[in-house]
Every structure is written in structure tokens, then in C-alpha cells.
Amino acid sequence: MAKPSPYLLVSYAQTNRILPEPYQRAVVGILVAAILLLPAFSGDYFLHLMNLCLIAVIGAIGLNLLTGYCGQLSLGQASFMAIGAFSTAILAQRYGMPFFVAIPASCCAGALVGFLVGLPALRFRGIYLAITTLAMHYAIIYVLTNYQAIVGPSASAGITVPPPSIGGFLLTSERGWYYALLIAAAAVLMFSLNLARSYIGRAWVAIRDRDIAAEATGVNVPRYKLLAFTVSAALAALAGSLGAYFTTVVTVEEYTLELAIIYLAMIIVGGMGSIVGSVLGAVFITLLPYAVQRGFDALPWHFGTTIFGVQQAAIGAAIIGFLLFEPDGLIEIYRRIATYFERWPFRYREIKASSAR
Amino acid sequence: MELLVSILALGSTYALLAAGIVIIYKASRVINFAHGELAIVGAYVFHSAGFLTGTTLTALSLATSIVVAAAASAFFGVAIYLALMRRLLGRPTFVAAMVTIGLAIILKAAIVVIWNSRSVGIPIGRQAVYNFAGGGRITWIDVISVLTCVAAFTALAIFFQLTRLGRQFRGAAENPLLAAQRQVNINLILAIAWGVAVFSAALAGVLFGSRSMLSPQSTIIGLSGLTAALVGGLDSLRGAAIGGVLVAAATYLTARLISPTLAETVPFLILLAVMSWRPWGLFGTVEEINRV
Numbered sequence: 001m002a003k004p005s006p007y008l009l010v011s012y013a014q015t016n017r018i019l020p021e022p023y024q025r026a027v028v029g030i031l032v033a034a035i036l037l038l039p040a041f042s043g044d045y046f047l048h049l050m051n052l053c054l055i056a057v058i059g060a061i062g063l064n065l066l067t068g069y070c071g072q073l074s075l076g077q078a079s080f081m082a083i084g085a086f087s088t089a090i091l092a093q094r095y096g097m098p099f100f101v102a103i104p105a106s107c108c109a110g111a112l113v114g115f116l117v118g119l120p121a122l123r124f125r126g127i128y129l130a131i132t133t134l135a136m137h138y139a140i141i142y143v144l145t146n147y148q149a150i151v152g153p154s155a156s157a158g159i160t161v162p163p164p165s166i167g168g169f170l171l172t173s174e175r176g177w178y179y180a181l182l183i184a185a186a187a188v189l190m191f192s193l194n195l196a197r198s199y200i201g202r203a204w205v206a207i208r209d210r211d212i213a214a215e216a217t218g219v220n221v222p223r224y225k226l227l228a229f230t231v232s233a234a235l236a237a238l239a240g241s242l243g244a245y246f247t248t249v250v251t252v253e254e255y256t257l258e259l260a261i262i263y264l265a266m267i268i269v270g271g272m273g274s275i276v277g278s279v280l281g282a283v284f285i286t287l288l289p290y291a292v293q294r295g296f297d298a299l300p301w302h303f304g305t306t307i308f309g310v311q312q313a314a315i316g317a318a319i320i321g322f323l324l325f326e327p328d329g330l331i332e333i334y335r336r337i338a339t340y341f342e343r344w345p346f347r348y349r350e351i352k353a354s355s356a357r
Numbered sequence: 358m359e360l361l362v363s364i365l366a367l368g369s370t371y372a373l374l375a376a377g378i379v380i381i382y383k384a385s386r387v388i389n390f391a392h393g394e395l396a397i398v399g400a401y402v403f404h405s406a407g408f409l410t411g412t413t414l415t416a417l418s419l420a421t422s423i424v425v426a427a428a429a430s431a432f433f434g435v436a437i438y439l440a441l442m443r444r445l446l447g448r449p450t451f452v453a454a455m456v457t458i459g460l461a462i463i464l465k466a467a468i469v470v471i472w473n474s475r476s477v478g479i480p481i482g483r484q485a486v487y488n489f490a491g492g493g494r495i496t497w498i499d500v501i502s503v504l505t506c507v508a509a510f511t512a513l514a515i516f517f518q519l520t521r522l523g524r525q526f527r528g529a530a531e532n533p534l535l536a537a538q539r540q541v542n543i544n545l546i547l548a549i550a551w552g553v554a555v556f557s558a559a560l561a562g563v564l565f566g567s568r569s570m571l572s573p574q575s576t577i578i579g580l581s582g583l584t585a586a587l588v589g590g591l592d593s594l595r596g597a598a599i600g601g602v603l604v605a606a607a608t609y610l611t612a613r614l615i616s617p618t619l620a621e622t623v624p625f626l627i628l629l630a631v632m633s634w635r636p637w638g639l640f641g642t643v644e645e646i647n648r649v
Contacts, residue, residue: 073451120633127388127451131587132632134580138625145618261458269453309469316462323456324444 011016016197021342035182039175049172054181058188060266060282061275062235065192067264068273071208073126076117076133077236077263079140080256084110084237085244086144089159090151092245097264099164099171103241110237111230113140118229120224127213137257138274139148144252158251159243167338184242188235192199195231204228205273258312265319273300280330288314359493360613364606366568367497369506372601373545373561374582376513377554381593384528384550385442387453392558394464399430399559400566401468404477412631419481426559434555438548461576476525479566498567505564509557510598517594526550531591577621582606584624588631590641599639603627 009015018304039047063077087106091097097105112176117136122344123173151159171180195201203224209250244250262285270281290313298305322329374392382390389395404426407418436459445453468474485494517523529536529546537543565571565578585604589596604624612620637643 006561036359068430120629124636126449127454128632128636130454131388131583131628135625135628137634138622139629142622148611250625262464264455264458306470306473309466309474310467311466313463313466315461316466319459320441320456323452323459324441327448327452 001062018197022231039178044174047178049287051177051181051246053283054178054185055239055246056184056263056266056282056286057279058247059236059239059263060270060278061188061192062232064270064272064275064278065195065204065235066228066232068267069196069208069276069341070204071230072121072225072231073130073142074133074229075130075257075260075264076137076233077142077256078257078260079137080110080114080233080236081240081243081259082141082144082252082303083113083233084240085250085255086147086159086238086252088241088244089161089250092161092164093159094151099166099245102164103238106241107234107238109236114229114231114233114236115226115249117233118226122225123228134257137260141252141255144255145198148252158253160249163248164245164260171245175279180244181246188238189275189279192235196275200224200227210274211216212250233331262315266317267329269318269322269329271331274331275333276328277329280334284330285315288318304355359489359495360592360609362493362495364602364609365632366564368602369502370561370564370568370578370601371581371585371605372598373509373557373564374578375585375597375601377557377561378583378586379589379591379594379597380513380550380557382586384526384547385453387442388450388583388591389455389457389554390454390583391461391579392463392554393576394461394557395430395433395578396558396562396565396569396578396582397473397573398467398562399426399555400479400562400571401472401477402426402429403518403559403563404479404566404571405472406617407465407479411431424628428557430559431556434481434552435548438551441549442551443544450562458532461579463569465481465573465576467545468576471563474573476570478570481567483567490594495603498564502564502568505560506598506601510594511562513553513594522546522549581624583630584631585624587638588630590638592642593638593640596638596640 004010015021021026038050042050059077059081062080063074066072066074084106087109088102091102091105092099117133121132124132139178148158152184163170165171166180169176171177196204203214203219206217206219207221207224211221240255266281266285267278268281269284270279292314293307296310326332374396377395378389378392381387389475403422403426407422409425410421441456441460442453442496445456482500483496483498485496486500487495489495511629515523517527525536525541526546526549528539529541529543533543534619536546561582562571565575569575581604582601585600586597588603589598605629607627608620608623611623631638
């Protein structure tokens with residue numbers, strides 16, 4: 001019997017595969033091996049950057065589920081992260097809770113706040129929703145500012161978080177953190193990829209594309225919008241919580257509107273509505289300031305302290321550049337390249353279909 | 358009495374900001390998140406231009422400042438439209454709004470790079486016009502703020518109601534397709550909208566800077582202006598004026614009566630209240646705001 005064409009899909013399960021092509025599985029295998037072996041070849045500084053990237057990946061995936069998949073534009077990501085970070089700080093520092101209690105509890109706190117923020121947001125779409133979440137951000141940050149003033153040693157000092165111990169192993173080295181965060185990020189990645197191709201993810205995409213049509217086909221729109229807010233906020237809280245443990249100190253000043261915008265930048269640059277895209281965007285935006293610094297260090301003249309401004313401007317330029325010239329983000333560039341090689345030597349332009357990835 | 362003057366003076370700054378946001382929203386249904394940044398950068402330009410003619414503050418340097426800042430801001434507004442916003446026509450409006458967020462980051466970074474995040478003040482009109490018996494006073498800048506605001510709103514009202522271009526503007530705002538078919542130059546209208554809006558933002562920034570010190574953090578006034586615009590209704594100039602005064606009053610009274618830290622959050626609490634009660638604002642058109 002002749003071998004069936006690999007492009008002929010005969011079941012829904014096949015259309016929903018995460019890695020349909022054999023070469024993709026090979027590429028992912030090589031990537032995983034490279035990521036696992038990375039600490040053997042790199043110093044602490046580079047691992048530190050990687051750890052920051054991994055935390056950002058978790059937060060960016062959370063935001064992409066809400067904004068990219070469900071189409072709910074949110075500027076509240078920083079406040080959700082702040083909720084996670086503060087819950088962790090309180091549980092770990094004041095009540096001495098272990099790592100494996102503080103993290104899930106923080107996620108639950110984030111999910112609860114996300115649910116509450118989502119409630120009034122049910123009334124709004126698009127830019128009005130962004131303004132509402134912006135106001136929510138400031139309200140939450142105000143509460144946390146006051147809380148920090150009461151709980152912390154002083155109004156501005158922040159709350160210190162003890163290093164977590166996992167199975168008697170104290171997590172302090174960059175290498176230890178790298179593997180811990182890698183496990184967390186991989187778990188979030190798998191969870192989100194599967195969520196996105198399940199009924200829930202498809203319901204979100206339906207709401208994003210046309211919520212009236214989604215309702216007509218039987219999607220419970222308010223429930224799934226709220227679910228998107230809840231899941232997204234829980235993941236953001238996870239990122240905030242891990243970030244709190246990683247930086248060992250929690251201050252409310254860290255969670256500004258700029259941070260929320262930076263997360264928005266990650267999913268714009270990476271690709272709205274793409275889980276893998278949010279990984280690419282998170283790495284790109286996290287490393288961009290360091291790359292800018294490196295670039296300017298090589299130049300004969302120096303910016304001094306204003307280098308901070310150049311770094312910020314680079315992020316702004318990345319947002320504008322991608323929105324104007326590559327609205328589907330880095331993932332679209334990857335798809336174009338992949339399609340080119342897949343179809344080679346033929347030139348073939350794929351009709352654009354919404355993809356689950 | 359002194360409180361009332363302060364509220365009116367701050368309110369006129371917010372009203373000018375709100376006017377700019379309203380003009381852009383009316384013309385293109387885009388919410389400009391970079392308005393505070395545009396205002397503060399305008400004020401910095403005003404401040405720096407004063408030193409072009411010498412190091413001391415004279416009538417000549419003041420005139421230079423006014424001319425340079427006015428020309429630069431109007432030009433910059435048109436440039437934003439031509440370089441960025443024109444490419445986004447026909448795309449969803451929230452994309453344009455996100456582009457303004459990117460613009461906001463760049464402008465704020467420009468303050469850091471060009472002016473080294475220096476905190477500057479614009480020392481004009483600090484002298485008292487009138488001293489109250491209780492110790493308070495009205496300064497020149499209070500009077501100038503209110504007068505500028507009134508003049509700007511009158512000019513805008515005349516422009517929209519009486520001139521041919523203003524009527525075309527309103528037509529384009531209501532139905533761009535029909536207006537374009539009646540040979541209204543939509544590109545011109547939108548470029549003017551951005552020019553006027555950025556000019557009014559710079560005006561507000563200068564008034565703000567003559568009252569308190571400018572720093573990269575002052576860009577937050579853009580959000581107060583946005584709140585003012587939303588309170589009044591995003592497509593109503595009259596609403597912008599009233600919204601500005603209302604937001605200023607709420608901020609000021611909270612700072613005086615309850616706590617200064619809460620006052621920073623007050624605009625956002627108002628925002629939440631307005632969004633849940635009347636999302637279209639006090640004077641805005643009741644449109645299906647869900648549809649974006």
C-alpha cells in the first residue's frame with residue numbers, strides 16, 4: 001500500500017497536532033538539548049539573563065492568552081504580577097511558608113484578582129477595556145503601596161523574600177534557578193499550548209474574532225472571557241511570584257505601568273495569538289536593553305547614565321516598528337522562512353489561516 | 358476662594374490636554390496615550406528655547422520660546438500623523454492606540470536622553486496679582502492659564518462651528534467615507550487634527566511646568582487629561598472643559614482633605630466610576646462603545 005501523503009489530514013486529532021512535521025520534532029529536540037546543556041557553556045551573567053527571560057516568558061504567555069487569544073487588550077499585567085509577588089512575600093516572609101505552598105497560593109490570589117478585574121471588563125471591548133484595566137492597575141498599586149508602607153520596614157524599602165528550598169536544596173545559584181525556572185516555563189508552555197488547542201482556546205479565538213458569532217455558535221462569552229482573565233492573571237502572578245523569589249526583594253515601585261507596557265510589547269513583537277511567539281517576544285524584549293548597552297559600549301563615545309533612555313526608546317521603537325511593518329510579529333517571520341524551506345524549490349504563498357500555534 | 362483659583366488653574370491645564378485627546382478621537386477614533394509625553398516634551402522644548410537668545414530670562418527669550426514651541430509642536434503633530442498614523446488607516450483603531458503607547462515610551466526616553474532627566478521649572482508669572490486677606494494669592498500664571506484655556510476653547514469652537522474647514526472636519530469625524538466622497542481631504546483634516554492636538558498638549562505642558570517642576574514623571578498628567586476627556590465624553594469639546602475642571606477639583610480636594618498619596622490615584626478611581634456608570638461620559642454621544 002502506498003504511503004499516504006504527510007499533508008493529507010484524515011482526523012481532527014491530526015489537525016490539532018502541535019508539531020505535525022517530522023523536521024519540526026527534530027528541531028525542537030535539538031533546541032531542548034541545547035537549552036538543557038546551556039549552563040555547561042555559559043557564565044553566571046548569561047544565565048542570569050536567561051533566568052530573567054524565563055520569568056518574562058511565563059508572564060508573556062499569560063498575557064498572550066488574554067490579549068492574543070481572547071482579544072481582551074489588557075494593561076493590568078504588571079498589577080497581576082505585583083499581586084503574585086506580594087502574596088509570595090507575605091506568605092514566605094511573614095508566615096514562613098515553604099516554596100511549594102507560597103507559589104500555588106500566589107497563583108490563586110492572582111486568579112482571584114484577575115476574576116474580579118474581569119467582572120467589570122465584561123462590559124467593554126478594545127480600547128475601552130485597556131483604559132479600564134489601566135485604572136484597575138493604579139487602584140491595585142495604590143492598595144499595595146499602602147500595604148508595603150504598613151508591612152515593610154519602611155514605605156519604600158520593600159519586603160525581602162528568603163531564598164526557597166526545594167527538597168532540602170537551597171535555591172541560590174544562577175544555575176539552580178535556571179533549571180527551576182526552566183521546569184516552570186516548560187510546564188506553562190505545555191499547559192498553554194494544550195489549552196490553546198482545546199475547546200477553551202478555540203472558544204477564546206472565536207470571541208476574539210467576532211464575539212457575537214461566538215455567542216451564536218454556543219460559546220458562553222462572559223464565562224470564557226472571565227476564564228481568560230483568571231488564567232492570564234494566575235500565570236502573571238506565577239511570574240511575579242517566581243520573580244519575587246528570584247530577586248529576593250519585592251517593592252511596589254517595580255510594578256509600574258511601564259512593566260505592563262513592556263509585557264504588551266513582548267506579545268506584539270513576538271506575535272499576538274501565538275504561544276511560541278510570546279516566548280520569542282519575551283526573549284527579544286528582555287534581551288533588547290542589554291543588547292543596546294553592549295552595542296553602545298562598543299561605540300567610541302558614551303551615553304553615561306542616559307543609556308537607560310536609549311534602552312527604553314529601543315523598546316518603544318520595537319513596538320512601533322512591529323505594529324507598522326510586521327503586525328504578526330517574529331513568529332510570522334519564522335513561519336515565512338519555514339514555509340519557504342518546506343516548499344522549496346517551489347514558491348508557494350500559503351493562504352492565511354488562523355493557526356493554533 | 359484660593360482653592361477655587363487653584364482648581365480652575367489646574368483644571369484649565371487638564372481641559373487643554375483633554376481637548377487634544379478629544380480632537381484626535383473625534384477625527385480618527387484613536388485614543389492618544391502619548392498625550393502627557395507630548396505635553397511634557399513640549400514644555401521642555403519651551404524651556405530650552407528660552408536659552409537660545411541668552412542665559413537670562415527676558416521678553417525676547419520668552420517670545421522665542423513661544424514661537425519655537427508653538428511651531429515645533431504643531432509641526433511634530435503633523436509629522437506624527439504623516440509618519441505613523443497615516444499608515445494605520447484602515448487597521449483596527451486599537452493598533453493605532455498601541456502605536457501611541459510606543460510613541461509615549463520613545464518621547465519619555467527622549468526626555469532622559471536629551472534633557473538628562475533634569476528637573477526644570479518654567480519661571481514665568483510667579484508674581485501675585487491679588488493677595489487674599491487669609492494669606493492665599495492669585496498669581497499671573499493662574500490668570501494666564503484660565504485665559505489661555507478660554508481662548509483656546511473659543512478658538513476651537515469658532516473653528517468647528519463657523520469655518521468651512523471646521524465643518525468639513527465635523528463631517529469627516531461623523532462619516533469619513535461620505536466626507537471623502539464629497540471631496541473633503543481626509544488626510545489634511547487628520548494632519549490638522551494631530552497638529553492642533555499636539556499644539557494644545559504643549560500649551561498645557563507649559564502651563565503645567567510654570568506651576569510645578571517638570572520631570573519624566575510629570576508625563577502622568579496625560580492620564581489625568583485622558584480621564585478628563587472620558588468624564589466629559591470622548592467626542593465632546595464642551596465635555597473636555599468641564600471634565601478637566603471636575604478632575605482637577607477631585608484631585609485637589611482629595612489632596613487637601615484626605616491624603617496626597619490618594620490624590621494621585623483619584624483620576625483612576627473617577628475613571629473606573631465613569632466607565633461603570635456612563636462610559637460615554639457626561640456630554641459624549643451615546644454610541645455603541647463596545648464596537649471598536
